[in-house]
Amino acid sequence: MVDNLARKILQQARAEGYAVPAFNIYNLETMQVVLETATKMQSPVMLATTPSTVKYFGHEFLLALAEKAQEKYEIPIIFHLDHFTDKEELKKYIRAGFTSAMIDASRSPYRENVEVVQEVVSFARDYGVAVEAELGNVGRGEQEGTLTEPGEAGDFIRETGVDSLAVAIGTVHGIFKGKPQLDYRRLEEISRLVKIPLVLHGGSGLADEDLKQTIKFGISKINIATELKEAFTRGIKKFFRENPEEDDLRKYLQAGKEKMAEVVAEKIRTCGSEGRG
Numbered sequence: 001m002v003d004n005l006a007r008k009i010l011q012q013a014r015a016e017g018y019a020v021p022a023f024n025i026y027n028l029e030t031m032q033v034v035l036e037t038a039t040k041m042q043s044p045v046m047l048a049t050t051p052s053t054v055k056y057f058g059h060e061f062l063l064a065l066a067e068k069a070q071e072k073y074e075i076p077i078i079f080h081l082d083h084f085t086d087k088e089e090l091k092k093y094i095r096a097g098f099t100s101a102m103i104d105a106s107r108s109p110y111r112e113n114v115e116v117v118q119e120v121v122s123f124a125r126d127y128g129v130a131v132e133a134e135l136g137n138v139g140r141g142e143q144e145g146t147l148t149e150p151g152e153a154g155d156f157i158r159e160t161g162v163d164s165l166a167v168a169i170g171t172v173h174g175i176f177k178g179k180p181q182l183d184y185r186r187l188e189e190i191s192r193l194v195k196i197p198l199v200l201h202g203g204s205g206l207a208d209e210d211l212k213q214t215i216k217f218g219i220s221k222i223n224i225a226t227e228l229k230e231a232f233t234r235g236i237k238k239f240f241r242e243n244p245e246e247d248d249l250r251k252y253l254q255a256g257k258e259k260m261a262e263v264v265a266e267k268i269r270t271c272g273s274e275g276r277g
């Protein structure tokens with residue numbers, strides 16, 4: 001098997017009891033914030049790109065930037081394909097050169113999920129690419145998810161050979177309506193049965209204490225998106241309230257970057273990944 005950096009840094013995080021933060025990026029500025037902040041804090045980092053982000057950027061640009069980022073910054077940097085539901089689209093980007101990929105068949109019945117993931121894992125092996133899959137289903141905003149069954153999780157990783165597993169324990173993508181109720185017992189049980197790195201989706205809106213608790217129970221990668229978008233937008237809105245006539249976009253984007261950098265730094269501290277890069 002070809003050595004894969006994503007696999008290596010996640011396994012190390014699981015073994016040593018911290019989490020690698022995975023930040024969703026949207027454009028060059030959000031990418032710069034993540035890379036610069038993670039470098040300052042010497043943290044390994046994953047930059048997550050969804051199907052719509054890859055289309056927005058153009059995958060050739062993204063890959064070229066990924067290569068340059070790896071040359072310029074001296075920390076482990078992974079550009080990760082997040083939440084791909086179309087396996088053919090995912091294969092296309094694996095062929096193009098991404099090294100870490102999530103195939104998301106979590107809305108399909110168990111057997112179908114297994115079959116899709118098996119196919120992607122077998123394909124990805126030839127390219128030395130690490131694969132993440134999801135079992136159970138993490139909700140989205142108002143839409144409820146389905147919690148991961150621990151016994152099924154054990155079978156799932158044996159059957160698929162996947163590198164990391166996203167689990168549903170009560171988080172949602174986006175901001176929580178009301179107080180989040182995380183099922184730590186379930187996570188602990190999954191963690192006992194599944195020794196590969198576990199992934200927490202829907203990291204925004206959770207208290208630091210909750211995030212830290214999930215890491216204690218085996219979470220080795222924490223995904224953050226919504227809080228970053230909110231911070232970036234908040235920075236720009238504040239800038240325009242104070243400078244309504246400004247049209248130098250480097251100035252207002254800078255205001256967004258500064259707000260977002262605060263969130264990135266805070267999440268790196270919470271993940272315990274500072275100094276691990």
Ligand code: 13P
Pocket residue numbers: 024048082083172173174175200201202203204205223224225226227
């Ligand atoms: P949030 O938007 O809740 O941070 O979730 C991010 C995520 O899980 C991306 O896969």
